[in-house]
Amino acid sequence: MxxxxxxxxxxxxxxxxxxxxxxxxxxxxxxxxxxxxxxxxxxxxxxxxxxxxxxxxxxxxxxxxxxxxxxxxxxxxxxxxxxxxxxxxxxxxxxxxxxxxxxxxxxxxxxxxxxxxxxxxxLIIDPIAEPRERPVTKYDLNRELRQAYRQAHVAESFVRPRAQIHIGAHVHSSIDFAVANGRTVQLTQAWSFRRAQLDEVSQQVKAWAYAMERLRGGEEARVVDTQNRISTIAHDVDLQVVIATPTTPEQLAAYDEAEQVFAGLNADVHPLEHVEAVGRRAAQLISNLHQQ
Incomplete structure (x- = not known):
C-alpha cells in the first residue's frame, strides 16, 4: 500500500x-x-x-x-x-x-x-453507491514497464523512454521505450484499452502503426532519445506491446481492431499482468548483443 x-x-x-x-x-x-x-x-x-x-x-x-x-x-x-x-x-x-x-x-x-x-x-453516507472500475492510464503502464526493466536488471543506460523513431526522410513516431545503446534491440509501446476515450486510442494506434509498417518494410531508420543519442535500428527489431486489457463491449471492440494491427506488425502483446516478460526479453537480447 x-x-x-x-x-x-x-x-x-x-x-x-x-x-x-x-x-x-x-x-x-x-x-x-x-x-x-x-x-x-x-x-x-x-x-x-x-x-x-x-x-x-x-x-x-x-x-x-x-x-x-x-x-x-x-x-x-x-x-x-x-x-x-x-x-x-x-x-x-x-x-x-x-x-x-x-x-x-x-x-x-x-x-x-x-x-x-x-x-x-x-465517512460519507451513500448507501447505493457502487464501486467503479478504475481507468488505467498510459502513465500506469509505463511505470510498470520501467519497473519490469529494473527487475530484469536491464541497465538504466539501455532504457530510453519517450524516444523518437525517424523512418526515411519524413516519417517519425514516438515510442514509449527503446532499449538501445548505439544499436536498438527492442521497442515497446503501451496502450490502455481500459479508458473512456476509445476513439483517441484507435487513432493513436493507427498513426503509430503507419510508422511501424514503414520500419518493417525496410526503410532506413534511427532512434533518437531525449538526450539526442542516436541508435541504429533494424527492420526486424523486437517489438513489444503492453496493454491494459479491455472489460466492456466498447473497449473489446476497440481492442479487436488494434489486435489485428499488432499481429500485422509481428509484435508480441502482453497484458499488464505479464509485463515482466518484456523486461526478461530485453535482458536476453542485451545478453545476445554482448556475445556477438
Whole structure:
C-alpha cells in the first residue's frame, strides 16, 4: 500500500453557520499522480438542504477538478510532474464559500479508487453507491514497464523512454521505450484499452502503426532519445506491446481492431499482468548483443 491523500467536498447553504452536507471526495497519490474524484449518487437530500444553486456549484466544482485530473494524466504521459500535495491543500484553503473541502488527510491504499472506497465506506453516507472500475492510464503502464526493466536488471543506460523513431526522410513516431545503446534491440509501446476515450486510442494506434509498417518494410531508420543519442535500428527489431486489457463491449471492440494491427506488425502483446516478460526479453537480447 502507498500513502494517499483525501479531502471531502462539502456543500454549505450558509457558510456563516458552518452547517454542511457531504457531496463527494477527492483522493490521490501526490507522488505518482493517481488522482480520482467521486460524487455521492443520491443528491435529493442535498438539494433539499442546500438548494439547487449550491448543489450546482458543487457539481461544477467537481467537474472542473475532474477535468484538471484528466489534463494532468495526459501531462504525465508526456513526462510532466504529477499534481502534488500542495494542489489539494491549495483547494482546501481557496474554497471557503458554499463549496468547501475538509483538511487533506492521509490514507493507505493501493489506488485512488480504493482510497475513495474507504472514504465513502467510513465517512460519507451513500448507501447505493457502487464501486467503479478504475481507468488505467498510459502513465500506469509505463511505470510498470520501467519497473519490469529494473527487475530484469536491464541497465538504466539501455532504457530510453519517450524516444523518437525517424523512418526515411519524413516519417517519425514516438515510442514509449527503446532499449538501445548505439544499436536498438527492442521497442515497446503501451496502450490502455481500459479508458473512456476509445476513439483517441484507435487513432493513436493507427498513426503509430503507419510508422511501424514503414520500419518493417525496410526503410532506413534511427532512434533518437531525449538526450539526442542516436541508435541504429533494424527492420526486424523486437517489438513489444503492453496493454491494459479491455472489460466492456466498447473497449473489446476497440481492442479487436488494434489486435489485428499488432499481429500485422509481428509484435508480441502482453497484458499488464505479464509485463515482466518484456523486461526478461530485453535482458536476453542485451545478453545476445554482448556475445556477438
Amino acid at each position: 502507498s500513502r494517499y491523500l483525501y479531502s471531502i467536498v462539502r456543500c454549505l447553504p450558509d457558510p456563516r453557520t458552518g452547517e454542511f452536507v457531504n457531496f463527494g471526495a477527492i483522493a490521490g497519490n501526490p507522488d505518482t499522480g493517481d488522482w480520482s474524484i467521486r460524487q455521492i449518487s443520491k443528491v435529493d437530500r442535498i438539494r433539499k438542504f442546500a438548494g439547487t444553486q449550491v448543489l450546482e456549484a458543487a457539481a461544477s466544482f467537481l467537474f472542473e477538478v475532474d477535468a484538471e485530473i484528466d489534463q494532468s494524466r495526459s501531462g504525465l504521459e508526456e513526462g510532466l510532474d504529477p499534481l502534488g500535495e500542495n494542489w489539494l491543500h491549495d483547494m482546501h484553503r481557496n474554497h471557503r464559500n458554499v463549496v468547501q473541502l475538509s483538511i487533506p488527510g492521509p490514507i493507505l491504499a493501493d489506488s485512488a479508487e480504493e482510497a475513495l472506497e474507504i472514504v465513502f465506506a467510513h
